[in-house]
Each structure stands twice: as C-alpha cells, then as structure tokens.
Amino acid sequence: MNPHLELIRKRCAEAAKRSGRSPDAVRLIAASKKQPLEAIQQLVAQGQSDFAESTIQEAQQKIPQFPTSTWHCIGHIQSNKTRFIPGLFNWVHSIDSEKLIDRLAQAAAQEYKPLNILLQVNTANDPEKFGFIPAGLNNIVEAILSKQYSHINLKGLMTIGKANVSEGETRRTFAALKTLNDGLSTRFGQGYFSEISMGMSNDYEIAIEEGATMIRVGTALFGERS
Ligand SMILES: *Cc1c(COP(=O)(O)O)cnc(C)c1O
Numbered sequence: 001m002n003p004h005l006e007l008i009r010k011r012c013a014e015a016a017k018r019s020g021r022s023p024d025a026v027r028l029i030a031a032s033k034k035q036p037l038e039a040i041q042q043l044v045a046q047g048q049s050d051f052a053e054s055t056i057q058e059a060q061q062k063i064p065q066f067p068t069s070t071w072h073c074i075g076h077i078q079s080n081k082t083r084f085i086p087g088l089f090n091w092v093h094s095i096d097s098e099k100l101i102d103r104l105a106q107a108a109a110q111e112y113k114p115l116n117i118l119l120q121v122n123t124a125n126d127p128e129k130f131g132f133i134p135a136g137l138n139n140i141v142e143a144i145l146s147k148q149y150s151h152i153n154l155k156g157l158m159t160i161g162k163a164n165v166s167e168g169e170t171r172r173t174f175a176a177l178k179t180l181n182d183g184l185s186t187r188f189g190q191g192y193f194s195e196i197s198m199g200m201s202n203d204y205e206i207a208i209e210e211g212a213t214m215i216r217v218g219t220a221l222f223g224e225r226s
Contacts, residue, residue, distance in 0.1 A: 002042045004221050008204075012215070015208035026208050029072050031200070031218035033058060034225035037065060043221075044069060052216055056081045056088070063088045074158075074216055076130050079103055086113035086151070093118045093158040093197050093216070096130040101144060101152065108151035115151060118158040118197050121180065123173045131159070134180055141188055156195030156213070157181045161203050170203050174210035181211075 013023035029050040032040050040051060044066060051066070053059040054075030063071050072091040082103040085092060095101060095117045108115045119140065122131030132140055144154055159177045161170050177198055185193035199207025201220035208215065219225065 015205040027214045035222045083107045086111045091116045105149040116155045121159045123159045154192045158197035178211035
C-alpha cells in the first residue's frame with residue numbers, strides 16, 4: 001500500500017476546489033521513472049490509472065507489464081527512438097520539435113496507434129532547456145494542424161517549472177502557460193488545447209491553482225528515486 005497516495009489526492013482535490021474546479025478536472029500522473037515494478041503495482045491496486053516514464057529503455061521494461069494503465073512519456077525523445085513510442089505510450093508531453101511530430105506521426109500511423117501530444121514550452125526562454133519558445137507557438141500550431149495527421153491528437157501544452165525559485169515566480173510561470181494555452185484555444189479550437197500539464201512534487205498545488213489539468217508527481221508519491 002502506497003502511504004502517500006491518499007494525501008496527494010486530497011491535496012489535489014482541495015487545490016482544484018480553490019481554483020473553482022471539480023477534483024476530476026485534474027489528472028494525477030505518477031512519475032514512476034527509476035521506481036521498481038512493485039511500487040507501480042501497489043498504486044495500480046489502489047486505483048491509480050496514469051503513469052509516466054522518461055526513457056524508452058525503462059519504458060520497454062515496465063510498460064508491457066501494465067497494459068491496462070495509461071502511459072505518458074515525459075522525457076526528451078531522440079529521433080532514432082520515435083518508432084518505439086506508439087506501441088508503448090498513449091500520451092507524449094515532451095514534444096519539442098516539428099520534426100519529432102512528423103516522425104511520431106509516421107510511426108503512429110504505421111502501428112494504427114493514436115498518440116495524444118502536448119507541446120513542451122520553454123517558459124523560462126532558457127537556451128539550455130528543451131521546448132518551444134512561447135513566441136513561436138502560433139506558427140508551430142498552424143503548421144501542425146495543416147498537416148492533418150491521422151494518428152496524432154494535439155491536446156495542449158506542458159512545461160517544467162523552474163527549480164529553486166520563489167513561489168511567486170513559480171506561480172507566474174504557471175499562470176503564463178495557462179494564458180498561452182487560453183490564447184491558442186481561442187484561436188485554434190478548444191479541442192486542441194484542453195490539457196495543461198504542469199506541476200511536480202514541489203509545486204503541484206500551485207500548478208493546480210493556476211489551472212493545471214495534469215500534474216506529474218514522482219518523489220512525493222514514491223519517495224526518492226533509486
Ligand atoms: C521526473 C519528472 C517529474 C516528477 O518529478 P518529481 O519532482 O519527482 O515529482 C515530472 N515531470 C518531468 C518532466 C520529470 O522528468
């Protein structure tokens with residue numbers, strides 16, 4: 001039995017309420033990278049449905065053991081690994097180039113496996129980080145939608161909050177992603193921007209207050225990674 005799940009669920013529900021939303025408006029994703037199979041099994045037994053992995057190699061070891069769970073890819077994907085993604089994951093949060101989408105689209109169509117994707121946004125405008133810069137997003141989305149991919153569903157945006165900054169700065173970063181998402185939703189259609197993936201162990205309540213629909217929680221749920 002995972003001792004942290006109930007408390008995290010309760011905190012999520014309270015944060016959702018503070019943002020004027022129902023608890024079901026927020027999906028808790030268990031970031032199970034570097035955690036053992038037994039820890040995942042425990043959570044499955046407690047009704048946890050969504051899990052995330054960061055690397056293909058680890059995903060290939062773990063995901064086939066939990067075929068009824070929903071799996072999210074949250075790590076940077078190298079182009080020589082794209083062919084493995086549709087058979088493993090249902091969602092990719094870490095989309096950081098148009099070329100990556102093209103390659104995933106081809107793989108997903110070949111396997112007849114639909115993929116839900118989120119565009120990772122480099123909200124810090126940090127050249128050392130992955131993700132699209134906010135100013136380029138309108139053009140990127142236009143390009144993606146014009147291709148009418150058969151097995152790719154654009155669903156929203158994702159960001160990774162900055163580490164070691166004040167609560168105020170974290171909140172501003174998340175609020176900025178929500179504003180960006182709202183603008184794109186108005187321009188291109190709500191169906192393409194229904195999800196906002198932001199918030200991790202240290203900042204998931206702030207993220208929910210600022211509009212997250214998906215949070216990715218690892219250490220707060222499992223303890224330190226091995
Ligand atoms: C590892 C990881 C998480 C979870 O991080 P914790 O701080 O352990 O909750 C969330 N998102 C991404 C992209 C990650 O790589």
